[in-house]
Amino acid sequence: MSRQYDERHRSVMIHEALHYLLGGRLTGTYIDCTAGEGGHIRAMLEATEGQAKIIGLDVDSEVLNIAEQNLKDYRESVELFNLSYVDFEIALRQAGVEKVDGFLLDVGVSTFQLKAKGRGFSYELDEPLDMRMNLSQKRTAADVVNSYREDELSRIIFEFGDEKRFARKIARSIVSRRPLFTTKDLHDAIKAAIPPAERYKRRRHFATKTFQAVRIEVNQELENIESTLRKIPGFLNQGGRIVIISFHSLEDGIAKRVFREKSESELKILTKKPVQPSKEEVELNLRARSARLRAAERI
Incomplete structure (x- = not known):
């Protein structure tokens, strides 16, 4: 392998x-x-x-x-x-x-998919934004974050990530930082949109919801x-x-x-x-x- x-x-x-x-x-x-x-x-x-x-x-x-x-x-x-x-x-x-x-x-x-290097599913690894479950599929996470309109990104982050409070700010941050090429680029865009106090009090990592939303969209789950x-x-x-x-x-x-x-x-x-x-x-x-x-x- x-x-x-x-x-x-x-x-x-x-x-x-x-x-x-x-x-x-x-x-x-x-x-x-x-x-x-x-x-x-x-x-x-x-x-x-x-x-x-x-x-x-x-x-x-x-x-x-x-x-x-x-x-x-x-x-x-x-x-x-x-x-x-x-x-x-x-x-x-x-x-x-x-x-x-x-x-x-x-x-x-x-x-x-989360742990193997090169798949781009996780914010824990710095690698190309991919997130495809089907490796023959053309659309990747990079395509989603770099080509979707701000309102479209906000919607999928809100709905698919259950990111109720900061979806709009995260979408705006992503758009302002384009192009995003790596998982670190996306992680940093999310981090910039969420206040430190909110990031530290969350039970799960602050990027989890947005990464989940993008993955769901990429794979039409x-x-x-x-x-x-x-x-x-x-x-x-x-x-x-x-x-x-x-x-x-x-x-x-x-x-x-x-x-x-x-x-x-x-x-x-x-x-x-x-x-x-x-x-x-x-x-x-x-x-x-x-x-x-x-x-x-x-x-």
């Missing part, structure tokens, strides 16, 4: 995801739409004693290479595809599968989640389940709305409220603290 990367990704809410996805079954065909490093897939195979068939997708070719290595002991039970979850139909067709017994979507950013959730029921066997793990209120809101809209015709909602990670998991993996899980079953 060409990029330096030392920290392994910890898949979140594994116990809860398997509980809702498998429903106690040891067989069936499942699709992990966001395979990442293969953590959830491995857990699914261990829980089903290797009897289940798993189709794994990830749009990030580099992280998929890691999954392939991590799952080498289960090659006969796993088929991996370098595809976005939006294109899961292509993977099903190539695998010769019409319908499956479960879909899993973990729509968080992976540790690899919200549109992709909604379109995928709307398609999934048509590819589920009766009794098959959808499980989505999200990390942002807007993502969770999309899942809640789609499940509710389809609750009378296609789906039975299994989680009236989003399931949250246990205190023990959050203590072991701080990145799990914002995770929310929803599940539904095909009727």
Whole structure:
């Protein structure tokens, strides 16, 4: 692998995801739409004693290479595809599968993407502004911060980053400092817009929200989640389940709305409220603290 990367990704809410996805079954065909490093897939195979068939997708070719290595002991039970979850139909067709017994979507950013050098997802590293999950995609974070109008930047920072108080000031600071080439350039533009007293009292780093907003915009994450959730029921066997793990209120809101809209015709909602990670998991993996899980079953 060409990029330096030392920290392994910890898949979140594994116990809860398997509980809702498998429903106690040891067989069936499942699709992990966001395979990442293969953590959830491995857990699914261990829980089903290797009897289940798993189709794994990830749009990030580099992280998929890691999954392939991590799952080498289960090659006969796993088929991996370098595809976005939006294109899961292509993977099903190539695998010769019409319908499956479960879909899993973990729509968080992976540790690899945050920590591996050269990806431009993190304010902790000084590198080119990229943030693409799909490396063949043309639009990068640099394109967003350098070409969007100030009002457009303000909107995405406000909506996607939940940066309520300083979205306009941050957008203005970004525009005034153009062109921005690196993550440090963006970090410094955000820093200039937020008063020191506000920066120091925040629980999370002051740049987190804006970086999140730009990443969501670059990868069209919200549109992709909604379109995928709307398609999934048509590819589920009766009794098959959808499980989505999200990390942002807007993502969770999309899942809640789609499940509710389809609750009378296609789906039975299994989680009236989003399931949250246990205190023990959050203590072991701080990145799990914002995770929310929803599940539904095909009727």
